[in-house]
Amino acid sequence: MENVKIYKPKHKVRIVTAASLFDGHDAAINIMRRIIQSTGVEVIHLGHDRSVEEVVNTAIQEDANAIAMTSYQGGHTEYFKYMYDLLKEKNATHIKIFGGGGGVILPEEIEELETYGITRIYSPDDGRELGLQGMINDLVERSDYPLGDKANIALQKVQDKDPGSMARLISSAENFPETAQNLLDEIHEINKSCKTPVLGITGTGGAGKSSLVDELVRRFLSDFTDKTIGIISVDPSKRKTGGALLGDRIRMNAINSPRVYMRSLATRQSNLALSKHVREAVQVLKAAQYDLIILETSGIGQSDTEILDHSDVSLYVMTPEFGAATQLEKIDMLDFADLVAINKFDKRGALDALRDVKKQYKRNHHLFHEDDANIPVFGTIASQFNDPGMNTLYKNIMDALAKKTDASLNSQYHITNEMSEKIFVIPPARVRYLSEISENNRAYDQNVNIQVNVAQKLYGVYKTITTLLDIKLSKQNELAYLNKNGLDEEAIKNDLQDESDIDLINLLIAQFNKVKMDLDPYNWEEILNWPATIKKYQDPIYSFKVRDKEIKIDTHTTSLSHTQIPKVALPKYKAWGDLLLWILQENVPGKFPYTAGLYPFKRQGEDPTRMFAGEGGPERTNRRFHYVSLGLPAKRLSTAFDSVTLYGNDPDLRPDIYGKIGNAGVSICCLDDAKKLYSGFDLAHHLTSVSMTINGPAPMLLGFFMNAAIDQQCEKYIKENGLEEEVEQKIKAIYQESGLERPTYKGELPEGNNGLGLMLLGVTGDRVLPKEVYEKIKKETIAVVRGTVQADILKEDQAQNTCIFSTEFALRLMGDVQEYFIENQVRNFYSVSISGYHIAEAGANPITQLALTLANGFTYVEYYLSRGMDINKFGPNLSFFFSNGIDPEYAVIGRVARRIWAKALKEKYGANPRAQMLKYHIQTSGRSLHAQEIDFNDIRTTLQALYAIYDNCNSLHTNAYDEAITTPTEESVRRAMAIQLIINKELGLAKNENPIQGSFIIEELTELVEEAVLQEFDRITERGGVLGAMETMYQRSKIQEESLYYETLKHNGDFPIIGVNTFLSSKGSPTVTPGEVIRATEEEKQNQIKTLQKLHKTYEDSADDALERVKEAAIQNKNMFEELMDATKVCSLGQITEALFEVGGQYRRNM
Template identity: 50%
Template structure:
């Protein structure tokens, strides 16, 4: 325990470490563990999350003036990724920044040696974990990083003239000095580097923890830059320092998708014991931003309480962000910022109770400021949904802010953000409705079970009474049976159908239909000892009630509720073989498919895509992308790539099906696949008509593999709807969509929780899935 309490310091205060998972890599479990341990060792951790490009990491390290970068890479391409980050840092004059990494067993010892020779401080291997231990590796990293002097003489000497926002490294160094240098050195250096004396507006951004301040700030930045191109914006975001270790999680960057724009500069600050929601030296950081020539400055605080308003001491204008979860309406009377904020923002407006909350906030603001004679829309209160694309509420908020600071702002699309949840308000209880339906189903069947059992027992009693000559008793029992039969007639019919099914099982032969096609199968299998073993073994039952109970909960294969599968029997004419492939360019994987399927009557292609495709990006020669192209999967970026991938296979052949392991961009890859299938059939039509165009020489890059007949290559570089008339294309398209077979893995909820290849927001991704399903229904896709 004592070792875990070790805290590392530097000449400028706590060690500052950037943490991230590599580009196109959603494996963030390891880096999340590491960043927590690094923070517990006293570091200020700027966490970027997963899928981070080399440029994003380097820009962050420069702006944050970090001592080191800690990265994980479990998806391949690590040689190119780490060396490219080192190259970009050196080019930016930041060769002092240390780089650390790990990737478990995916980074081999020879590769680790290569990376160490390329200027990477340390790649931790599984052997290091065994010898050093988890905290030993963290302390090793912290020891190396804490030796870096980021305000050494050589770096300070670079501050010898005017600095502008384009000089990111120098701005970052000045901000470091604002936190650590004494007043005389700071002021003299700042005057030497001053390039502007303009009056710059400072916007304060504050609010309760978890109100969505960073997400809202990100959305505002998109609008600022849209309406005011080439304006330089500085973001100063404060997060709290932990008292016990002195470490801090500076996590605002993980919400900032707009930072790829070079006109934005962001610096994360820790409160460092200020005892407030703002950093003790935030005012000096603002001085730096003004002196180097930024056009507007946003300061975001950490989460605040009811009586806090420290942001007003450093900002010209302030925004207070809150949610509907403020408790009773009387709690609003205690919130200081409702008195002083220039704009009050009710974020997460899609949540239940937000309409009532907005009404209450408006009333309180009216009371606080005696604004009883203006309309609701003119009050400084705005409802927003920062998580929603192009939210009208955020547009309206930007309009109010722009008016305060004299910036340009487009007219808002509407006056109020539309409340769009994942589940419509009228269906929020749909899961309970499903559960209630299932419970009612079982309850109704339990009642039928008792009635069936009673009816069967009464029939036995009738036989017994009749044999004893008790006619009156038998007649009375028959009356009861007749009453029961009215209630259980449908269940009795199902029992009769089941008994007929059991006879067919025992007859040795059974016929069923799939998509209108009859299949006749043997119901028994002969063992090595020449015994007939039933392929479906039915249990025995004491009475009709027990049989019906089993039928309602389990039943035979191919019968409701399909607990044993949707088909009555497993196929015996096809050996289950998953022809799995995916590596390199489409032609390489296509050759593998033909090798795997050679001589097989059934083609069951299963496709793995590379991480670049999984994240819906294009391949490129940029090193951090290039290292991942075609790695552990096939690279597919265009419809022509999909045509090459499945060329030589008739995708409409009933014996051919394709499985695609894809999630985030599943609708787009599915569109590639369906268009490839349609264009194949256009090609087949042209062959019949004798009008097949000449195949482009680069249609298939390399020699055709054995078994490849060239089918599907004629339309590469062409669109099928351009090769035939509109009516013919429509007929071919409709026929193809109803014939083509395949499956797409698209469990976006799993991606959101685990794999992290959910490239769109979950609500939008779910809507995409719904749209695809509706297209299936409309077009008869199976």
């Protein structure tokens, strides 16, 4: 595509950019906001998961020309219409609305939205036709109109704190000062008697000023329940383009309050930290009679002190990383600042920095005899929830403002005298853990090479001896002269034909014994046992034990041509070195290092098929589960949740929430929903396994699931003991007393659903059975349920964005779940599915996917170890989840993962064999599903499934070909299932279970990918480990770079994709629109809201008590999941999320 000329705006254009509510897909909007900014626009970027109210309030307060949104999670029609309606309600219809959502927003929906009043929704075909810059040119040109050019602003509205009037007056002062001059003069006159204090906050770029401001605002709103606060925040303009990234709002969680107004300003000049219009902006907020005004500058240099001209009290924010102490002498603000915050106090050298800054402050202010405790320099960690240092800083700021300005800001905020202290997830002494693993694994490989050379030499000596004996050893007695100690010297000498060779034989025996001293006894034993290993696989039946249970397997299958196909094919190596290399780096399936697979043979009668389902209400998804598993002995269910659930919220009538209920996943907000969802499947049966793709609120969904499973077994107990009538009477009495209607399963039960799990809808087993009976059933049930909850919070921060709690708190919740599993012997359920799939979907290449995922896995290992857990107890509860594309590295992704994990767990962590086994699920690549020539998608998926099955994945989900454009239909799901079934049942080579072992290219790729992963571990270590790298967004940046590289090659055709950029149809392979679109119905949405309302009424009193116990557990550092198991019986998902926000803090978005 030829270069498109960049449009130059005629006016100062301001645009708000964001991704819609409960939508973590921020890659597209990040690209868009960069191009919009480089087109000369001032961009106010809010990031992902933004409600209509937040976006509209921002646009009005910022006096934006337009709003540009992406929406990839469904509910877009309601979202955009609600945005238009809210702008209309707030008299802001001049603000234009733009949107895009790939193929998710259908052509007829685009037409409907544009007819409604949305300025433009861009489609994939628009992108192909116009290109990115062409689309942005169109957007900016349509938004290019003046703001503040008319003198029609009423002073009274400003004094009434009308956001639109304040915003327009500030714009007028910026853009058309002569138009606003009379009103501004009037305001200056009025403000002469105004005592509103101004807190000026300045500091170096990257010191965390925005996060610190947000934390101050949060404390202010809590401290003063009736006072208001105005914020002016300044960011630099780009000298080259005139554009600016006004990015402070993205870090703020507390400002969406009617008591807060915020306006971002661009400097509109280079080399200055403030806009020349700051004075007018502050005067406008003073006229509006805010109780406190905060003025935040952009990052400053050592000599900048502009802030002092505009503030009553000044705060200088810095970090411990200022260099040598002499650098402090050059910082002008240390001469003038009333208070100093050393933020990011968790950095190395923070205490030394505090000492040095206090010394310098004393010198600058001539306070030589003042006690250090009285010097207003504070260590803070603004990123940490309820940080003691932030509490102390806030109180001191309020005291300084009240003292200096006589403002009525007498803070009652409770503080302790604790210093900021980082809550370390990984102890500082363990920060090199990834490089230690690299070193460990490389040392293992070096030792293997040494041992292989020894074995090869030994074999040479042995062959020489047997040659001298002149005996043709058969296959059976190849090792006839060997025993566990080495050579059988007596047998050798007895069989010696020529006595004259005795001296040579003695010399060779001595040489053999000398060389053997360097061979590890374990390796010698492996060599000796090799003939027995061969025999075990040649025998018709192979028996082995799993958890003390003997399993017998046929070792061969017979083809139609009556060929005996071995399930495991072994190498024909004779030389001990070659054999030992294979044993130590490959080995048979089921033996360390598990390169070929975890178990000697695949489980009979249970293919690795796991199918994803989730749409509408729980009943509809239940019917889909029964449809996809009908006739299959093993029920392997994988659950997709709607975005409302993914973000821990409850269904609601508010349009931006309502539109997303049950779309792109199932709506689950309480225990009864979980009971309906899995009804008819015995969750405690050994052939039932449930996977839940949920992360932020995973502990709550896990609580719903566990309680649903327990109540199913209570139901079975009731039926087995003839207690149905007695229990029915108890339930009736409960609901008669409350006067509420009992919950029911909506609609007919599908084929295969026997109703198990529905008897106790609306109640739990502990309310109808004796306590000791219920506790026994509970204990037995949670010990046998099989399944996985994704719960991988690290990859959420790195790639997918469904984090809802602060990272430290989310990790603590994960640790509590794992601790509960250990204490209650939950052996068959994975507490986390460490996911590379979403890293790949965000754009990472296969090596990066594997490296980041394993790095995250080892981070959980280190965290759990730091909490005192036994690796052999938590190791088996960890599982992994990878994507399979069609790049060459995907052919070995599983075997490399197993090998790296096993070597590290055995050699470094001393784990037992069960913990050494890396179990993983594969989903075929969603990114490789294209909306053009969608029939070709099944071809790609088949090849990806083949990779997975040949590499012995533990479970597999094959995507439906139409998922690129819609929720899959029953027809497309059946085709996706057939891909796996045809490979497993029909493809002849798949009857062998190690078909890729022994391939030269596979072995070469395995070594290349393994070393590339270890190198990435070292790069992450250089950045402070996984969590340190996340702070600088290393992983996210790497993923985005790789995504852009792929998209560029795809766009210019250098990377051929059939039916997309080459081999196009005669019509040009246009984007396909779906003939059938699956969306949640009105009835389903209403049912979910009614279910929620009934739950809240039924448990009005007990819910509050349960939530208090959860919060108390969090505050007192007890196990929260213990309390969540009870809370999930009586509370909704949203109730629990809100309660946890109070004690754990919300996730803070990154740019």
